[in-house]
Amino acid sequence: MRKVILITGISSGFGKETARILAEQGHSVYGTVRSDSGLFGEVKVLKMDVTDTVSMQQAVRRVVEQEGRIDVLVNNAGMHTGGPIETSPNENIRLQMETSFMGMVNLTREVLPIMRRNGGGTIINISSIGGLMGLPFQGFYSAAKFAVEGFSEALRMEVSKFNIRVVVINPGDFRTSNSANRRKFLAPTGPEDAYCRQFEESVAIIERDEANGGDPAVLAKRLAGIVEVRNPRHRYIIASFDQKLAVVLKKLLPGKIFSAILASHYGIRMK
Numbered sequence: 001m002r003k004v005i006l007i008t009g010i011s012s013g014f015g016k017e018t019a020r021i022l023a024e025q026g027h028s029v030y031g032t033v034r035s036d037s038g039l040f041g042e043v044k045v046l047k048m049d050v051t052d053t054v055s056m057q058q059a060v061r062r063v064v065e066q067e068g069r070i071d072v073l074v075n076n077a078g079m080h081t082g083g084p085i086e087t088s089p090n091e092n093i094r095l096q097m098e099t100s101f102m103g104m105v106n107l108t109r110e111v112l113p114i115m116r117r118n119g120g121g122t123i124i125n126i127s128s129i130g131g132l133m134g135l136p137f138q139g140f141y142s143a144a145k146f147a148v149e150g151f152s153e154a155l156r157m158e159v160s161k162f163n164i165r166v167v168v169i170n171p172g173d174f175r176t177s178n179s180a181n182r183r184k185f186l187a188p189t190g191p192e193d194a195y196c197r198q199f200e201e202s203v204a205i206i207e208r209d210e211a212n213g214g215d216p217a218v219l220a221k222r223l224a225g226i227v228e229v230r231n232p233r234h235r236y237i238i239a240s241f242d243q244k245l246a247v248v249l250k251k252l253l254p255g256k257i258f259s260a261i262l263a264s265h266y267g268i269r270m271k
Contacts, residue, residue: 003227004067006060008032008050008107009077010040013176014126017220018074019043025224030063032077050077050103051095060110069118072227073111075104075125078144082203083187084195085139092185093140100144105151112159120163122232124223125152129172129243133250133258136266137195137202156234167232169223170247172239173213202266214240 005022009015010031019031023042031040032048044066048059063070078100081092108123115121130138131145149168156166186203189196219238226232237244250258260270 002026002028003071004028004030004063004069005072005074005227006030006032006063006070006111007074007076008048008103010043010045011035014171014174014216014219015076016040017216018076018223021217021220021224022227027227028067030059032059050107051098053106056103056107056110060107060114064114070111070114070121071118072122072124073108073115074223075107075123077103078126079185080138080141081185082137082141082206083185083189084137084193084199087189087193087195088140088187092187095185096140096144097147100141101147101151104148108155112164115164116159116162120165122165122167122227123155124167124169124226127152127168127170129170129237129239129247131168132170132247133262135206136263136268137199138206165232166234167226168235169226170235170237170239171219172237172243173209174216174219175211175213176216198268202268205266 005027007015007019007022007029008031010019011033015031019029020041020043023029029043030046031043032046032050034049035047046059046062048055050056060070079096081088081096083092104125111121111123115123125148127148128141128145130142131149134142134146152166152168159166187193187199189199193199222236222238226236237247246262249261253261263270
């Protein structure tokens, strides 16, 4: 069945692959970008910034004017900051939350009345493994994704009677532009920063994991499959075996032990 799908952040990586696959499957796909960035095949490109409410209203209005409905919203747009919690600049923290959380909230609020009027729909929120456990030197990225988790749980209960389904996807590490994008927003640590040495060691491990991560096309194919499911699960963890195991261990192990295990992965010795 052909669906009208709005997906944010399709300029590269996972968003671009997902939009392409959904369009090839015959869906009417609208993808958002912040600036003009080339052709996207059968995907209809909308210029939109998730930190700009007016641009979101205009994008949603255009889809509704052309299609009359929105069946699926994929909240994919986001960003990655990195740095010590104590010394990260406030502007980086604010931009992280505005992009990865408030942008999702505001766009969802624009789409919900349309889905209610049309008798239902599906909202897919892209969280992260980092939304299930706090990641060192990615504390504000994790904070934004933890917020996505709580928001999605509450929203799911509120909109159930309107036949609106809310799905959370928790990707692990994939070979996207995350490392390069994070480099633009790393805290300006230097020799005078008490966290500098550990920060540099941990960021190297983070970037290594991302470089060795999965193909974004795998994640995109899974999401495209979820769009076709009539009654999707509440959550899909799409990650390596080790990362899925970490999610399980967090539930089973005492917090102190799990924190020590996670910290050791990033070269941090807990006391």
